[in-house]
Amino acid sequence: MSEKEDVVVKKKNQFEPIDVTCPSCSSKITTEVTYEPGLSSWMACLVCSYLGLVLGCCLIPFLHKRFKDCVHTCPNCKQIVKRCSRLKSKK
Numbered sequence: 001m002s003e004k005e006d007v008v009v010k011k012k013n014q015f016e017p018i019d020v021t022c023p024s025c026s027s028k029i030t031t032e033v034t035y036e037p038g039l040s041s042w043m044a045c046l047v048c049s050y051l052g053l054v055l056g057c058c059l060i061p062f063l064h065k066r067f068k069d070c071v072h073t074c075p076n077c078k079q080i081v082k083r084c085s086r087l088k089s090k091k
């Protein structure tokens with residue numbers, strides 16, 4: 001809920017590129033956003049497997065997208081500026 005806001009100026013949409021000052025190279029940058037499976041995706045995978053058996057496969061695409069982590073990286077120095085999980089926004 002009240003996430004520590006160190007680099008993000010606006011938290012309108014954490015899953016789109018944001019304009020920040022990179023903490024690593026101190027450049028004014030627009031982050032590059034990539035999506036990668038985090039811990040939540042593995043959990044979702046298990047849930048999908050279970051639900052897939054019970055309900056069929058229709059939920060899998062939804063869950064797959066829903067549980068991907070969002071990683072903001074600096075295009076200058078390639079350092080990770082911010083990482084967002086859709087499950088929990090702490091850390």
Ligand SMILES: [Zn+2]
Pocket residue numbers: 022023024025026027074075076077078079
């Ligand atoms: Zn940088």
